[in-house]
Amino acid sequence: MARSSVRGSAPEVEDATSTTTADQDASEDGHDGGDGDSGAGGGGNRRRRRRVLRWSATVLSLVILGGAGAGYLYYEHLNANIKSEDLNLGDAKDRAAETKANAAGQKALNILLIGSDARDTAENQKLGGARDTFGGTPLADVQMLLHVSADRSNMSVVSMPRDTLLDIPKCTDPDDGTVYAARTRAMTNESLGRGGPGCTVATWEKLTDIHIDHFMMIDFAGVVSMADAIGGVPVCVDANVYSHTSDGKGSGLKLEEGTHDIKGRQALQWLRTRYGFEDDTDLARAKAQHMYMNSMVRQLRSEAKLSNPNALRKLAEAATEAITVDDGLDSIKKMYDLANELQKVPTERITMTTMPNRYVGSRVEPTEDAAKLFRLVREDIALDGKDTEKAAPSASPSPTATDPAAPDGEIAVQVHNSTYTDALGAARGRATAVKQLLAGKGFARAVADTSPATAEDRTVIRYPSADLQGDAQRVAKVLGIPASQVTRSTDVSGVTLFVGADWRSGSAYRPAAEETDDRTPESAQTMNASDTSQCMHVDPDYTW
Numbered sequence: 001m002a003r004s005s006v007r008g009s010a011p012e013v014e015d016a017t018s019t020t021t022a023d024q025d026a027s028e029d030g031h032d033g034g035d036g037d038s039g040a041g042g043g044g045n046r047r048r049r050r051r052v053l054r055w056s057a058t059v060l061s062l063v064i065l066g067g068a069g070a071g072y073l074y075y076e077h078l079n080a081n082i083k084s085e086d087l088n089l090g091d092a093k094d095r096a097a098e099t100k101a102n103a104a105g106q107k108a109l110n111i112l113l114i115g116s117d118a119r120d121t122a123e124n125q126k127l128g129g130a131r132d133t134f135g136g137t138p139l140a141d142v143q144m145l146l147h148v149s150a151d152r153s154n155m156s157v158v159s160m161p162r163d164t165l166l167d168i169p170k171c172t173d174p175d176d177g178t179v180y181a182a183r184t185r186a187m188t189n190e191s192l193g194r195g196g197p198g199c200t201v202a203t204w205e206k207l208t209d210i211h212i213d214h215f216m217m218i219d220f221a222g223v224v225s226m227a228d229a230i231g232g233v234p235v236c237v238d239a240n241v242y243s244h245t246s247d248g249k250g251s252g253l254k255l256e257e258g259t260h261d262i263k264g265r266q267a268l269q270w271l272r273t274r275y276g277f278e279d280d281t282d283l284a285r286a287k288a289q290h291m292y293m294n295s296m297v298r299q300l301r302s303e304a305k306l307s308n309p310n311a312l313r314k315l316a317e318a319a320t321e322a323i324t325v326d327d328g329l330d331s332i333k334k335m336y337d338l339a340n341e342l343q344k345v346p347t348e349r350i351t352m353t354t355m356p357n358r359y360v361g362s363r364v365e366p367t368e369d370a371a372k373l374f375r376l377v378r379e380d381i382a383l384d385g386k387d388t389e390k391a392a393p394s395a396s397p398s399p400t401a402t403d404p405a406a407p408d409g410e411i412a413v414q415v416h417n418s419t420y421t422d423a424l425g426a427a428r429g430r431a432t433a434v435k436q437l438l439a440g441k442g443f444a445r446a447v448a449d450t451s452p453a454t455a456e457d458r459t460v461i462r463y464p465s466a467d468l469q470g471d472a473q474r475v476a477k478v479l480g481i482p483a484s485q486v487t488r489s490t491d492v493s494g495v496t497l498f499v500g501a502d503w504r505s506g507s508a509y510r511p512a513a514e515e516t517d518d519r520t521p522e523s524a525q526t527m528n529a530s531d532t533s534q535c536m537h538v539d540p541d542y543t544w
Helices: 044-052 056-065 068-081 122-128 188-193 197-208 220-230 264-272 282-302 309-322 332-342 368-378 430-440 466-479
Strands: 083-085 109-116 140-148 155-159 165-168 183-187 214-218 233-237 258-262 323-326 350-354 357-360 363-366 413-417 446-448 460-463 486-488 496-499
Touching: 068 309, 068 332, 109 197, 109 332, 140 188, 140 197, 155 282, 155 368, 165 188, 165 197, 165 363, 183 188, 188 197, 197 214, 197 323, 197 368, 214 220, 220 264, 220 282, 220 309, 233 282, 258 264, 264 282, 282 350, 309 323, 413 430, 430 446, 430 466, 430 496, 460 466, 466 486
Parallel strands: 083 323, 109 214, 155 350, 413 446, 413 496, 460 486
Antiparallel strands: 109 140, 140 155, 165 183, 214 323, 233 258, 357 363, 460 496
């Protein structure tokens, strides 16, 4: 499944004397060979300084090793370190449509960051504990979607708790052909063991309808080596904390109250701590992870320590050995291209969030706010609320379909009466009336759902998979329903029209003139990367 790759050509050596920030996101956000415009600008000296940022570890290593010949060998060595796997192991029908470019030809980037709990080596076993799990099926215990806006003005990160219950699509292992049947109400972290990280990507796409361009995966040992290479990252706790229980649970993190620089194994402990932070849940752990990532961004962007050739070489070695990427990031050049895109985003425009959720027993599931958060990401709307203008009118939760619509007469549409309100009740016969309206427009396979009326404030069309997206959009177009009211949902088995309270009568649908609420839900627990006041609250039961 994982395979090393030696690809690309050696970079042109320009200079190696300036401080670099191009690698700063390499350890923390994910890396992508994006196609967005680099936007040169400024005078000749400024352009030269920007070019000097390029190739960071690789270029400086040429100086260390002395000469272009040795540098090329080192470049090949780094390429050989990189492990890559297939991006998406799901069926085409479960995949999201590719992201469309904006008017300027720029595309947003979506990178899934995965933390594996694999205990497949002695080092990972020692770091991860739980001896009885050595060599077992790995779990994707950390999952973060990194979204970089098309114009590179802002970045949003959405964490999904590892115990989120959702539908995992069918996945096929590309190495041995093993087919893993689709599962319902399964924990999201189980997706990694169903063929590899490509199944985790497929799971995210099925849930969110967001096209994912790349993934990056790291294990316990990788976190430690990367944290050592980066150096100390300051974190804060509001009381003494020791993450340890009487029955042996906990990360082992032990810190005094205040701010501390952590690296290596201690950084891994911080990132894994559940018992001891706030309410001892995965939600608190995600918050601590966000704090670490934010602090690391600030640290790397404010200090010149990575201009040190030895430090850069160490970081390059650690990064290429620690991570597994998709085939689109399988060379130093491709990884640099992504780093170059990421470093364009100002620190103050980086927003961390957690997927809104509610408890179902000891697990969680996405809420309506989660659907809204995913829509904002799909539409490339900044989660910090600082977009200078509204998203383009063409943007919608249901991007242009890659699978064309079938002829009208062949599109199966179920029409459901959702006109119920507490004040007016349900408008009787609406499903039948709208079904007849569709039939009159050539939709011979439209049927009325005779089940009791439900409540929808506005009329919506839902479809279950990408292969029916074009059909759903065609129905919407014929009826005059806005594209923003066509959404993908696993709650339906086919194209389903829910006639809402905004269409209780008449044959012409008139959409409400009200503006869409594009504010980030409060339940997403936003955290800005430039906020230096962040400090983890310690559960009093874990103080010392």
